[in-house]
Amino acid sequence: MIRLTGVELRRLVARRLVMLGVAAVLGVTVLMLAAAWWNSRPLSAEDQQQAKAQFETAHADWVKNHEKYDKECRDSYASQPDPKPPVEEMCNYTEPTLDQWGKPQTVFTEVMPELLQGSSYLLAFAAFLIGASFVGAEFSSGSIGNWLTFEPRRMRVYASKLAAVAIGMVPVVVVTLAILLAGTYLIVAELGVTAGTTGKVWGNLLETSGRAMVVVAVAGAVGGVLALLLRHTAAAIGVIMGYVVLVEAVFGSILAQVQPWLVRLNFDAWLKHGTTYYVQNCKSTPEGYYNCESIEKSLSFEHGAWYLGIGTVLLLALGAFVFQRRDVT
Amino acid sequence: MTDLAISTRGLRKTYRTRRGKRVVAVQGLDLDVPVGGVHGFLGPNGSGKTTSIRMLLGLIRADAGAMALFGRPVPEHLPEVVSRVGAIVESPKFFPAFTGRKNLELLADAIGAPRRRVGEVLEETSLGERGKDRFKTYSLGMKQRLAIAATLLKEPDLLIFDEPTNGLDPAGIREIRETMRSLGEQGRTVLVSSHILAEVEQVADTVSIIGHGRLLASGPVSEVIGGTGKTTVKLVIDDREAATSVLTAAGLTVRAEGNYLVVDGAPDPADITRRLAQRELYVAELVPVRADLESVFLELTADEGLAAGDGTIGGQR
Ligand SMILES: Nc1ncnc2c1ncn2[C@@H]1O[C@H](COP(=O)(O)OP(=O)(O)OP(=O)(O)O)[C@@H](O)[C@H]1O
Ligand SMILES: [Mg+2]
Secondary structure, X not given: OHHHHHHHHHHHHHOHHHHHHHHHHHHXXXXXXXXXXXXXXXXXXXXXXXXXXXXXXXXXXXXHHHHHHHHHHHHXXXXXXXXXXXXXXXXXXXXXXXXXXXXXXXXXXXXXXXXXXXXXXXXHHHHHHHHHHHHHHHHXXXXXXXXXXXXXXXXXXXXXXXXXXXXXXXXXXXXXXXXXXXXXXXXXXXXXXXXXXXXXXXXXXHHHHHHHHHHHXXXXXXXXXXXXXXXXXXXXXXXXXXXXXXXXXXXXXXXXXXXXXOHHHHHHHHHOOOEEEEEEEEEEXXXXXXXXXXXXXXXXXXXXXHHHHHHHHHHHHHHHHHHHHOOOO | XXXXXXXXXXXXXXXXXXXXXEEEEEEEEEEEEEOOEXXXXXXXXXXXXXXXXXXXXXXXXXXXXXXXXXXXXXXOOHHHHHHHEEEEOOOOOOOOOOEHHHHHHHHHHXXXXXXXXXXXXXXXXXXXXXXXXXXXXXXXXXXXXXXXXXHHOOOOOEEEEXXXXXXXXXXHHHHHHHHHHHHHHOOOEEEEEEOOHHXXXXXXXXXXXXXXXXXXXXXXXXXXXXXXXXXEXXXXXXXXXXXXXXXXXXXXXXXXXXXXXXXXXXXXXXXXXXHHHHOOOOEEEEEEEOOXXXXXXXXXXXXXXXXXXXXXXOOOO
């Protein structure tokens, strides 16, 4: 079994399509870093000059008038309509600072989780394609029949192929996310704010990366199983695309309540250790108005973990059952 | 039991097509292949040769019946004997984008064969330098040789070749034939399936003939093919009418075929020339007609009193 997995890994690495896929993932990662750099770039000297001028005007105004404004505010507080914030909050004229003008600075702890999430989607998709083509190629070329005359124990053959895809994705995830984390940190350290990036923040980012690694490895294996069930790479990709568009995107947006049972939200819940979504809550008021409001709901990490876990196990079992019994011609 | 490399009893397989139609591919096949030498597995197209081979190799499930390789029941014990069996089923199938060598290396690694075997089998099948090229650039003959090389990785005791000369030119056919001969002479067992009798006749020690998924005849080549002990000859003679009456009177069957008279049932050709010469009828040309698969097949099915197209041919052993 270990030997077979080793052979399958060697085949995985020797496939040109796999190498192209990995290169594409790294290419997109570099683009993401370029976008992060672009977004955290400081303003041009001219724009900075303008921001500074506006700040100075505002500051001069404050120096001259803040005591007057304060007094006016407190005097009129009593006549303001309820409800109103407490007086200290309402009549608080603090000294303006320069960073309130111009472009807000990029904060590492804010942008990094989003980048990680985007990169995980990309990696999972790439893993699915790699897994599907790795297994699909054997069925469409017919070489699986030849392979089985060398190793007739089908469960070993099945397990070794999926294990190879899953294991093969691990270094891809590690390298990609390491580049993304380190690259973004260096860019933001240079151009933005990295303050507050405590050990705990790093710990959370690493945990998210670890969960991304697991889900990407699973996506590779799922690609393999689908290609095995459908006997074709293209069929597996077509089915998943159709599912994503019709069920996840169209159906999910028409009927927001079903989102907790769709893959995407559970993927987020797993990756981000819990996530939120919105549903419209509409009702008729006693006055006869029909009102809708958006309510935020949350989906727990456990929900995502169980959903993805059970789905994966069922799919793997179905693949094993079909492959064990299938006539290979 | 263990002196048989392959043995099947009552093997059956029915395919279900997409439209739900059932095709009986193999119906109660009893096949015995002795250890050592080349065994021909003959049958017309669609008679169930490939299907039988696939069942033996565990690629498809049998509906009923028992099979054994070297006395071990399969598919249950296939993992134990598979290292002794090399097989090519239909056309050779490898990873098209990998080189011949890479394909063999992966297979060698999968069975734990030493890497040097790869070089050795490439040499043995005279693929040597072409091993560096991608499989998809190979000619049919080279693909066939690579497939043989792959089977040799295991140093198998039994080789199963399903129509190995399909699509090859005469030189390629001869090469494969010599390979099979030499494998047989090394004491290995070679099962070669074909629908061309002449091809198998030249290499096989024993044959089995199947039709409609059943065994029709089995045994040493000379017995099965020359099984009737009678010869058929074609001859050219001036006075065809006189010749016909002479030979018919001697109890032989005679019919006209173009310029020739075809004579069936003579114990040997000399008997015909002697009878005609006694009446001063001289043969201008005489060609012994070698039995072909079709005629042997027709004869075998006729013996059963059944037409060849009838799906209920009885077995004869
Ligand atoms: N995958 C399949 N699905 C349905 N029917 C099949 C399948 N494979 C073979 N058959 C049918 O089973 C019968 C036996 O086919 P098989 O390929 O075993 O014959 P064969 O003796 O190998 O013929 P050939 O000499 O043409 O290779 C044929 O009638 C064929 O149409
Ligand atoms: Mg065939």
